[in-house]
Amino acid sequence: MTRVRTRFAPSPTGFMHIGNLRTALYAYLLAKSSGGDFILRIEDTDRARYVEGAVEFIEKTLEAAHIIPDEGPHHGGKFAPYVQSERMPIYKKYAEQLIESGHAYRCFCQQSEEQSDGEKKFGGYDRHCRDLSQAEIEKNLADGLPYVIRQKMPLAGETTFFDVLHGNITIANSELEDQVLLKRDGMPTYNFANVIDDHLMEVSHIIRGTEFITSTPKHVLLYQFFGWEPPTFIHPAPVMGKAADGTISKLSKRHGATSFNDLIQAGYLPEAITNYVALLGWSPKNSNQEIFSMDELIAAFSLEGLSKSPAVFDYDKLDWMSGEYFKRMSDEQFADSARSFVELDDNLSSKWTFLAGLLKTRVSKLSDIQPAIRFLIEKPPFDAELFVNKKNKITVEKSIEIITPALGAIEAIDDWTLETIGAAIAAFTTSTGLKVGTVMWPLRVGLSGQKVTPGGVNEILYLLGKKNSIARLNETLDNLRAL
RNA sequence: GGCGCCUUGGUCAAGCGGUUAAGACUCCAGCCUCUCACGCUGGCUACAUGGGUUCGAAUCCCAUAGGCGUCACCA
Numbered sequence: 001m002t003r004v005r006t007r008f009a010p011s012p013t014g015f016m017h018i019g020n021l022r023t024a025l026y027a028y029l030l031a032k033s034s035g036g037d038f039i040l041r042i043e044d045t046d047r048a049r050y051v052e053g054a055v056e057f058i059e060k061t062l063e064a065a066h067i068i069p070d071e072g073p074h075h076g077g078k079f080a081p082y083v084q085s086e087r088m089p090i091y092k093k094y095a096e097q098l099i100e101s102g103h104a105y106r107c108f109c110q111q112s113e114e115q116s117d118g119e120k121k122f123g124g125y126d127r128h129c130r131d132l133s134q135a136e137i138e139k140n141l142a143d144g145l146p147y148v149i150r151q152k153m154p155l156a157g158e159t160t161f162f163d164v165l166h167g168n169i170t171i172a173n174s175e176l177e178d179q180v181l182l183k184r185d186g187m188p189t190y191n192f193a194n195v196i197d198d199h200l201m202e203v204s205h206i207i208r209g210t211e212f213i214t215s216t217p218k219h220v221l222l223y224q225f226f227g228w229e230p231p232t233f234i235h236p237a238p239v240m241g242k243a244a245d246g247t248i249s250k251l252s253k254r255h256g257a258t259s260f261n262d263l264i265q266a267g268y269l270p271e272a273i274t275n276y277v278a279l280l281g282w283s284p285k286n287s288n289q290e291i292f293s294m295d296e297l298i299a300a301f302s303l304e305g306l307s308k309s310p311a312v313f314d315y316d317k318l319d320w321m322s323g324e325y326f327k328r329m330s331d332e333q334f335a336d337s338a339r340s341f342v343e344l345d346d347n348l349s350s351k352w353t354f355l356a357g358l359l360k361t362r363v364s365k366l367s368d369i370q371p372a373i374r375f376l377i378e379k380p381p382f383d384a385e386l387f388v389n390k391k392n393k394i395t396v397e398k399s400i401e402i403i404t405p406a407l408g409a410i411e412a413i414d415d416w417t418l419e420t421i422g423a424a425i426a427a428f429t430t431s432t433g434l435k436v437g438t439v440m441w442p443l444r445v446g447l448s449g450q451k452v453t454p455g456g457v458n459e460i461l462y463l464l465g466k467k468n469s470i471a472r473l474n475e476t477l478d479n480l481r482a483l
Numbered sequence: 484g485g486c487g488c489c490u491u492g493g494u495c496a497a498g499c500g501g502u503u504a505a506g507a508c509u510c511c512a513g514c515c516u517c518u519c520a521c522g523c524u525g526g527c528u529a530c531a532u533g534g535g536u537u538c539g540a541a542u543c544c545c546a547u548a549g550g551c552g553u554c555a556c557c558a
Contacts, residue, residue: 183556214553288506317508361521440517
């Protein structure tokens with residue numbers, strides 16, 4: 001059995017779409033699950049679309065996602081170069097070989113040429129250049145006429161190829177246009193370069209989007225023309241997005257964050273993103289496991305688990321998975337990863353690990369943190385409504401009755417630690433003879449200025465510090481009495 | 484429009500001729516609880532439609548519908 005070699009072949013657009021990331025992931029998992037190689041190849045044959053620095057961006061993104069190429073532009077490998085624009089002589093050689101064997105021809109048609117008869121027309125050219133005499137060709141060449149090299153498709157019959165997900169797919173050759181192999185500028189088209197490179201680089205399995213299904217017969221014909229063995233094809237369905245109005249379409253900008261980078265910036269962990277994306281179109285056999293480390297994905301991956309229907313990207317589920325990753329981290333780890341997403345004052349930054357521990361189970365992405373802790377830095381405006389709570393039998397009067405003596409108890413705390421605070425508040429609560437909830441409600445609301453807080457009274461007191469806590473409670477008291 | 488692919492709850496998704504049609508997310512209810520969250524219990528919701536084949540079909544076949552893709556000197 002030949003060695004499994006897969007490749008990820010993005011064009012350098014400076015953007016790593018989630019769908020691309022998933023394709024890369026599957027290719028990587030397939031290779032690694034069978035001890036093979038994963039290749040990164042840059043398909044930069046469209047000069048107009050080239051984005052400066054995009055290659056480095058792709059490499060950095062893959063690295064962040066823990067998808068590490070064995071061969072690539074900056075990873076080396078015996079089939080270098082791995083950037084198509086650096087392989088032009090190779091494509092030229094094979095294109096000419098095809099002309100000689102009668103499977104390709106020089107086409108001198110202008111791009112905008114119109115065809116008037118009722119014959120089937122392919123992209124502004126007809127097939128008359130197929131029949132040019134050698135003399136005509138020589139003349140055109142001598143005149144310096146620009147030309148492209150086109151693949152000479154069989155006019156009859158059909159081409160069948162096997163796709164792991166879809167089985168045999170057959171397309172009539174009459175549906176196939178004479179594909180341009182070499183463009184006017186000498187660059188190869190995708191449809192040509194990928195065949196040459198995949199063969200030369202000994203790629204065994206091609207994983208790419210379904211948008212390539214209909215052009216695969218062209219590739220298969222090329223393999224036949226050259227007498228090469230075609231690789232195994234796998235065409236997973238695209239990742240879809242759901243718009244606000246419920247319509248479903250290929251995941252794009254209108255659906256929000258759609259690139260790996262967008263998601264990182266929103267504060268999702270790379271591991272969580274990779275994990276979630278892996279499950280969008282793949283599921284493990286004989287298991288319901290959902291949380292996977294990269295090593296576990298490699299161990300569990302198999303082509304049989306791939307789905308052939310499109311999957312809708314679900315931010316709710318990503319949020320859940322993200323939360324699962326947070327919960328499995330230690331407070332220290334979480335505090336560390338979240339640190340760059342928050343701005344803290346000196347007081348809070350000295351208690352950051354503790355605060356982070358409180359937040360860990362309450363956020364689904366790191367960018368949720370800052371809004372959740374703002375009340376600790378700046379107290380929200382007074383709102384009397386907050387001091388009325390039916391369930392805990394709290395009213396404004398009752399709040400004043402509780403906060404006033406509580407202030408005394410708080411002022412009496414010398415050593416400001418979570419333990420001493422907890423003990424003092426517990427003792428105070430007991431002394432009032434009231435239910436815990438009844439006592440805590442006005443205190444928490446009075447301290448935080450909001451109904452919902454991460455952590456309870458003890459934690460907030462600790463985080464705020466003695467001086468600040470007392471100041472806030474006094475202010476609250478003033479406001480309540482003024483009503 | 485031609486050609487191709489796809490179709491199990493709102494979403495992901497098991498299932499490969501015989502099941503009470505898994506599991507997860509979301510949502511709802513309850514428990515826990517000083518709020519929220521976590522955790523725990525439980526619940527709602529699905530085989531696109533119509534024909535076959537078969538003792539028996541979500542599973543096989545054929546239509547129909549809908550969705551998606553493709554028809555570039557982009558990938």
